[in-house]
Amino acid sequence: MKALIVYDSGFGNTKSIAEAIATGLASLDAKVLPVGQLRPDDISSGDLLVVGSPINGWRPTQKTMEALSRLGSRGLAGVVAAGFDTRVKLFIHGDAAKKITKTLKEAGASTISKPMAFYVKGTEGPLLDGETSRATAWGEELLSIAKEYGTQRSA
């Protein structure tokens, strides 16, 4: 099993979260990749795929949606996956993580976490205190669920 964390980021905050998640997935030698560089062949059955985007206008960025659509046509059977976003604390902030997670599932992936949100103070950041540690802890959690999932599949 290998792990791939794919992100889009306008100001670097989602990138920092992606890197912090990779720290939590260290034993899988997780690769962190900007979404524009993702090639559908980078992912194989049995891999863990994590996709993250800032919320832009209530939804994932266009680049993220396009990449998800390419992944959707390829199909993600056998892939374990999770989605996250970064957002500001607003009364109505929309959602990207939920849409990402739903799209990964529709593409055939087994989603192993509820959609996860990480918070920035303002449009350009910075991340709220504690968010990178929370991202690393989430990565560790994903690692243990993904490993358990892999063991069950091969049993």
Ligand SMILES: Cc1cc2nc3c(=O)[nH]c(=O)nc-3n(C[C@H](O)[C@H](O)[C@H](O)COP(=O)(O)O)c2cc1C
């Ligand atoms: C064009 C634009 C639209 C945005 N729309 C939303 C939004 O609908 N809801 C929200 O919570 N944050 C919104 N934001 C704030 C972003 O979520 C925030 O800039 C992002 O999390 C920062 O991550 P990044 O540094 O990876 O780009 C928006 C930001 C931009 C630039």
